[in-house]
Amino acid sequence: MLLKAENLQKQFGNTIVLKDISLEVNEGEVVAIIGPSGSGKSTLLRCLTQLEKVDKGRINVCGKQMVETIQNKAVYADYKTLHDIILDVGLVFQNFNLFPHYSVLKNIVDAQMNVLGIAKDKAKSKAMELLTKMNLKDRAGAYPCELSGGQQQRIAIARALALNPRILFFDEPTSALDPELTGEILKVIRSLAEEKMTMVIVTHEMSFAKDVADRVIFMDAGVIVEEGTPDAVFSNTINQRTKDFLQRFSQE
Amino acid sequence: MKIDNVPLDLLIPNMLSATVYVIQIFILTILLSIPLGFLVALARRSRFKLISVPTRIYQLVFRGTPLMLQLIFFMYGPYYIFGFSFDRFTACIIAFTINYAAYFGEIFRGGIASIPKGQYEAAKVLGYTKLQTFMRIVLPQVIKNVIPATGNELMTLVKDTSLAQVISIPELFRVATNAGSKYFSTVPIVIAAVFYLVMNTVVEFAFKWIEKKFDYYRN
Ligand SMILES: Nc1ncnc2c1ncn2[C@@H]1O[C@H](COP(=O)(O)OP(=O)(O)OP(=O)(O)O)[C@@H](O)[C@H]1O
Ligand SMILES: [Mg+2]
Numbered sequence: 001m002l003l004k005a006e007n008l009q010k011q012f013g014n015t016i017v018l019k020d021i022s023l024e025v026n027e028g029e030v031v032a033i034i035g036p037s038g039s040g041k042s043t044l045l046r047c048l049t050q051l052e053k054v055d056k057g058r059i060n061v062c063g064k065q066m067v068e069t070i071q072n073k074a075v076y077a078d079y080k081t082l083h084d085i086i087l088d089v090g091l092v093f094q095n096f097n098l099f100p101h102y103s104v105l106k107n108i109v110d111a112q113m114n115v116l117g118i119a120k121d122k123a124k125s126k127a128m129e130l131l132t133k134m135n136l137k138d139r140a141g142a143y144p145c146e147l148s149g150g151q152q153q154r155i156a157i158a159r160a161l162a163l164n165p166r167i168l169f170f171d172e173p174t175s176a177l178d179p180e181l182t183g184e185i186l187k188v189i190r191s192l193a194e195e196k197m198t199m200v201i202v203t204h205e206m207s208f209a210k211d212v213a214d215r216v217i218f219m220d221a222g223v224i225v226e227e228g229t230p231d232a233v234f235s236n237t238i239n240q241r242t243k244d245f246l247q248r249f250s251q252e
Numbered sequence: 253m254k255i256d257n258v259p260l261d262l263l264i265p266n267m268l269s270a271t272v273y274v275i276q277i278f279i280l281t282i283l284l285s286i287p288l289g290f291l292v293a294l295a296r297r298s299r300f301k302l303i304s305v306p307t308r309i310y311q312l313v314f315r316g317t318p319l320m321l322q323l324i325f326f327m328y329g330p331y332y333i334f335g336f337s338f339d340r341f342t343a344c345i346i347a348f349t350i351n352y353a354a355y356f357g358e359i360f361r362g363g364i365a366s367i368p369k370g371q372y373e374a375a376k377v378l379g380y381t382k383l384q385t386f387m388r389i390v391l392p393q394v395i396k397n398v399i400p401a402t403g404n405e406l407m408t409l410v411k412d413t414s415l416a417q418v419i420s421i422p423e424l425f426r427v428a429t430n431a432g433s434k435y436f437s438t439v440p441i442v443i444a445a446v447f448y449l450v451m452n453t454v455v456e457f458a459f460k461w462i463e464k465k466f467d468y469y470r471n
Contacts, residue, residue, distance in 0.1 A: 051373050087379050097374035100471045101392045114388065115379040145470040163378065 001060075002027050002167050002198050003048065007069075008057035010043055017043045018054070019222040025167065028196040032209035032230075035219035036245055041202040044219070045171050048200075049091045050082060062088045062166055087115070090160030094172040096152045098144040104131070104155050105140040108162045116163060123162075130158040134188060150181035157188055168192070170201040186212075206249055210234050218242045256437045263431055263440060270427040271447055274413045276341075277348060277423070278451075281409060284349040286402075289356025296361045307357070314354035320415045323347045327419040344416045348409075355405055363398040364390065396466040403459030407452050414448075424448070 003025040010018040017040045025031055033041050046052040048059065050066070054074050059066040066085050067076045076082065099107050105127055112123035131137045134154040144152055153173055160168060170189065174182035186208050192199065193212050203209050209216055209230065216233040218226040218241075226233055226242045237243045253260045295307040314322065326343040330336055338346065367390050375385040414425035428444035431437075 049377050051376065083379065086377060089377070091374075091377040093370060093374065095370060097368075097370035099371065099374070099389055100469050101396070110388065111378040111380065114384055143469040159378070 001025070002062055003200075004058075004060045005048060006058045008044070008047060008059070009055045010040075010047055010052065011055060017222050018047065021057075021219075021222070021224055023217070023224070025198060025200060027166075027198055029198055029214050030193045030212055031200045031215045031217060032213035033200065033202045033217045033219060034204070034206065034209055034245075035225075039219045040222040041219055042171050045091070045169050045200070045202060049089055049169055050086055051091075061085045064088070087163060088166045090163065090165035090168045092153070092156050092160055092168065092170045092173050095176050096144070096149070096156045098152055098156055098159070100144050102143075103140070104136070104142050104144070104147070107144070107155060108159050111159070112162050126162055127158070130161055133191075134158050148181060149177045150184045153177065153185050154188055157185075157192075161192075167198045167200065170199065170203070172202055172204060174203070174205060204249075206234070206246070218245065220245070256435070256439045258431065258435045258437050258439045263443070266427055266431070267424060267440070267443060267447065270422055270424040271451075273416070273421055273423040274410065274447075274451065277344060277413045277416060277421075278406075278409055280345050281348040281352055282406065284345070285352035285356055288349060288353035289360055292353055292357025293360035293364055296357060297364065311354040311357055314351050315358070319347065319351050319412060320418050322351055323415060323419050326350075340419055340421055344419060344421050348412070348416075352405070352409060356402070359398050359401045359405065360394065362401075363394040366397055367393055393471065397471075399459065399463050399466060403455065403463075406455050406459070410451050410455060411448060 001024055003023070005021065005023045008018050008021040008023075009016070021040075021044060023031075023044075033044070035041055043052060047054045048061075053076065054067060056069050056072065056074055058068045062085070064081055064085050065077055066082065067074050069075070077085070099110070102110060105124070108127035108130060109120070109123045112118045112126060113120060118126075128137065128140065131140055134157065136151060136154055136158075139147060139151065144155065147155065153176075157168075157173075173189070174185050177185065182205065186205065189199070189201065189208075190212055201209070201213070211230070213230055216228065216230050217224055218233060218239070220241050226237070226239045232238075233242065234246065237246060292307055292311065295303050296311075298304045298307075323344060326338065326347040327340065328337070330338060330343075337343070371389055371393070372385060375389045380388065413423055416423050417426035417429075420426075424444050424447055428440040431440035
């Protein structure tokens with residue numbers, strides 16, 4: 001098991017955003033998280049990638065304990081462990097968050113060199129390999145502002161992959177894109193799934209979730225309401241809230 | 253050669269050597285107040301109120317009172333308070349540095365605040381340390397962002413050097429007004445205006461050039 005989160009709780013001020021979330025992800029698995037706006041999907045991903053701190057619960061990533069709850073309080077691991085854990089995960093944001101002052105190549109090379117200490121030549125060839133895979137080899141010298149949203153997102157994926165994460169998280173990777181550009185991103189994610197990359201994907205693309213995910217999680221109001229194979233969740237929906245959500249979605 | 257009874261062959265060399273003061277104040281103030289301004293910006297962002305609040309008060313005081321008054325304060329104040337005084341030029345540089353660092357602190361603080369949260373988050377998830385994130389990701393973008401405002405500030409600085417006359421620094425403006433009253437003429441003033449304008453044209457072009465250097469990307 002690569003990721004095991006138990007009984008996560010998180011609140012912002014008085015709003016409880018994650019109520020009691022438990023989640024496991026196995027190696028090579030693709031998990032899709034769906035749910036209405038404000039249900040806590042992003043917050044969950046941000047807690048798993050250390051961008052937010054949980055109030056309670058336990059998280060274990062690749063066998064390393066990131067946080068546990070002692071006497072009702074979340075206690076995080078030491079800096080070194082947290083840093084090691086961050087290297088095991090990658091995150092692709094909705095709005096890419098590329099470094100605008102770095103060229104495409106440098107975006108992918110910089111962390112390899114300065115975080116992992118990889119030599120320049122090696123980092124570069126790795127970057128070119130990834131750019132080839134993303135079909136963007138000829139844009140290595142461009143700056144992010146010169147690229148379309150779809151191209152920027154592919155660079156962001158390459159940047160994350162360059163550090164060899166064991167789990168890759170996506171937070172609505174296509175939501176900021178024009179509809180005609182979402183296809184190219186979904187294609188990349190699909191090919192990663194074929195390579196057995198472990199991925200957790202928050203998405204509003206239901207048909208994509210249906211055919212790429214091994215498991216689908218439906219979240220609402222900070223709890224996991226329904227969870228199962230795509231078939232079970234989409235076709236044999238048990239829970240009424242899930243039914244309502246999927247129905248609203250198919251009407252849109 | 254004389255215009256309006258003003259002996260230019262005497263006046264111009266005097267004004268040129270007075271300009272050396274302008275340039276000295278200008279360069280020393282830049283060298284000292286820009287790094288200090290960065291520290292001020294960082295202090296303003298500090299989580300510790302014991303650091304951020306006094307910094308804020310310092311900025312309010314030095315941006316809220318006339319630089320002319322501050323010059324007089326650093327020239328004559330230390331004697332009344334501590335029983336010693338700085339020499340004129342040192343007092344002048346101290347006043348300019350502390351005053352401009354307050355303004356630069358505000359510009360740089362704004363520049364740092366304008367970097368989107370997503371940049372920090374992307375860097376964190378990629379495993380950059382806090383220091384690496386600041387030096388490699390944030391700072392280069394801040395520098396680009398603050399170039400126009402900094403250029404503006406430096407054009408003001410060129411003109412503000414004329415305030416050093418209140419503590420009898422023989423800078424350009426003082427020499428020009430003295431000559432003006434000596435010869436009953438506005439010619440020295442007009443010449444001084446041309447001098448200031450030439451210096452600021454250089455500053456303006458330098459900053460346009462630097463801005464262009466940073467034009468290879470957009471945020
Ligand atoms: N930093 C924050 N401070 C305060 N409240 C927050 C913060 N981040 C999120 N929230 C609140 O937490 C709740 C869940 O937000 P979250 O972004 O996780 O939802 P989501 O499921 O990702 O929604 P969407 O589909 O719109 O992206 C929302 O009510 C939101 O307003
Ligand atoms: Mg979200």
